[in-house]
């Protein structure tokens with residue numbers, strides 16, 4: 001039987017998840033379809049994780065509007081969904097008089113965009129605030145409302161909250177064709193057919209394809225790769241703020257920042273893709289960002305990197321593309337959501353929900369909508385007393401599986417029983433950090449796999465690292481299990 005939700009959301013990045021959460025307030029049926037095996041597998045899982053203040057986008061643009069509003073929304077959302085969020089503030093460093101003029105221009109832009117709490121600092125003030133910044137910095141724009149977040153954790157938290165309120169999430173389900181009908185759409189996926197009254201296109205780098213499938217605008221999405229280096233948590237405290245250089249034609253440039261999880265991150269580069277979907281990192285790319293980052297912090301350690309990754313920016317012209325398609329009005333476009341899309345997502349979602357209400361007509365708010373979500377307890381951060389209480393309730397919280405990140409069996413089982421469980425090694429890693437530390441899962445992966453197999457009721461051979469074809473067990477020594 002063909003499923004018939006009111007709304008199909010295409011794409012499980014931060015934008016799709018934020019929209020799903022916003023729509024879950026209302027008495028309507030919504031399904032989110034994601035081509036990959038988990039949430040946040042596109043740009044939302046591989047970015048800088050900065051909640052930007054909003055001084056950068058052009059005044060009057062959608063980017064400016066949603067950035068500033070999104071920035072204001074995050075503290076409350078994070079408190080409600082138990083997402084770690086640190087309002088660290090950001091610095092844009094200037095190394096010469098020309099760049100000081102750019103700092104002044106960004107400050108003026110920020111004022112025009114309505115960004116509160118900005119200051120222009122002298123070199124001395126910068127060094128007092130952030131001693132690791134290069135002595136060569138003459139001054140900086142200091143934006144106190146900027147912050148850091150884990151982008152995939154934010155996506156997962158919003159999705160879990162939406163799922164708890166009734167939105168369905170379907171993974172490994174790629175939309176392959178869309179047919180417009182009199183009262184909506186028939187959507188063909190690699191798993192079957194669904195019909196819906198409205199489609200919301202949040203397919204990131206593939207938003208142009210979805211638009212074309214629906215017979216809507218020819219959106220031209222340009223892709224650019226951004227590489228990062230992630231450092232161990234033992235140097236996570238190297239800097240306390242998000243440190244940018246003045247932007248150039250390639251965007252905001254290479255930053256040095258603490259992450260919400262307590263690591264140190266440098267990047268991103270800005271490179272053409274070798275092929276579609278290319279997220280490989282290269283030694284050349286890593287060297288480039290290291291040299292760039294050293295301009296901001298000369299004492300940046302050469303050792304201590306634990307991994308590298310890359311994300312793909314999906315740019316569509318100079319601004320976000322948001323709203324009902326002019327050609328196919330029941331298709332809502334949320335395309336070209338490049339930076340500051342992570343910051344903007346909650347604000348975009350509010351406006352999309354308003355648009356959906358207008359389109360569907362007479363949509364009621366649920367009386368029992370739950371706007372909070374309980375995160376997995378982070379045992380590492382608990383006091384001994386709190387750990388004892390937790391272990392008395394459930395002894396699994398006393399069994400450490402990931403030694404680098406101090407993640408327990410209780411935490412792993414918790415995430416596998418969440419509202420949007422994903423039974424893969426990487427899914428567990430993104431949800432509770434097992435395997436995210438210095439050894440990158442070398443020690444804990446076998447145990448994590450056993451727990452996944454138990455919770456999902458599958459065999460060890462079926463447990464995957466990520467998507468199809470990433471099974472880890474290929475056979476048994478001497479043919480024995």
Ligand SMILES: Cc1cc2nc3c(=O)[nH]c(=O)nc-3n(C[C@H](O)[C@H](O)[C@H](O)COP(=O)(O)OP(=O)(O)OC[C@H]3O[C@@H](n4cnc5c(N)ncnc54)[C@H](O)[C@@H]3O)c2cc1C
Pocket residue numbers: 010011012013014015016033034035036039040041042043044045046047048049050051052173174175176202203204205206207210225226227268311312313314337338339340341342343344
């Ligand atoms: C290097 C880099 C750094 C960035 N830094 C920041 C930052 O610090 N702060 C900030 O605010 N923003 C930042 N951004 C921007 C931010 O990451 C994006 O704006 C945001 O993640 C976009 O979210 P999305 O949901 O639109 O897209 P995505 O996260 O890409 O999600 C789209 C999803 O759609 C799915 N999909 C595609 N086609 C189909 C299909 N046919 N069927 C089903 N599903 C499909 C994809 O698999 C994907 O999961 C950065 C981006 C990059 C690349």
